[in-house]
Amino acid sequence: MKNGKHNPLVSILLIILLTVAVAGLGAVVSGGSDDPWYAALNKAPLNPPDITFGIVWPILYTLMAIGAILVRLKAGTFALASAALGIYFTQLAVNLSWSWLFFAFQTPLIALIIIGILWLLIALMIRAFARYSKAAAILQVPYLLWVSFAAYLNAYIVFSN
Structure with missing residues (x-):
């Protein structure tokens, strides 16, 4: 402890x-059009080129982590932010499960259900983050919007294949 506050380095x-582990483990199975199964699917009219995902996801993971770090720092201790950070780590796990269910296990319908759960967790995370830092909450909005778009892409695949 330093000046009555816990050192945040371990939490950070x-x-x-x-966050990096989840990003990496998700990328392992997200082959995009190089994956013959994915390449053969009928995709939504607004489906972006593969390179878009490789640009957007690292930005979103960075924003997610910055938001979680801000919450941890504003709370003063991990314990005081445990509810918000618990949601953060839970949504990371659900996020990762989506990648594996969709790409590795090729189960778009189950992945669509999971993305709905992920969307709810992100909304709850935004609300929980806002209790500590409006900036941390706002940093999650692009993530929520992107997951909304990803849900559309996932739903199109479910109903068109």
């Missing part, structure tokens, strides 16, 4: 490491 490193 945990947030960064877990």
Whole structure:
């Protein structure tokens, strides 16, 4: 403890490491058009080129981690932010499960259900983050919007294949 506050370094490193791990483990199975199964699917008219996902997701993961770090710092201790950060880590796990269910296990319908759960968790995370930092909450809005768009893409695949 330093000046009555816990050193946030361990929490910050945990947030960064877990966020990077989820991003990496999701990327392992997200082959895009290089994946013959995915390439053969009928896709939505607004489906962006593969390169878009490779640009957007790293930005979103960065914004997610910055938001979680802001919450941790504003709370003063991990324990005081445990509810908000618990939602953060839960949505990371659900986010990762979507990638694996959709791409690795090729189950778009189950993935669509999971993306609905992910959307709700992100909305709850925004609300929980706002209790500590409006900036942390606002940083999650692009993520919510992108997951909304991804849900449309996922739904199109479910209903058109």
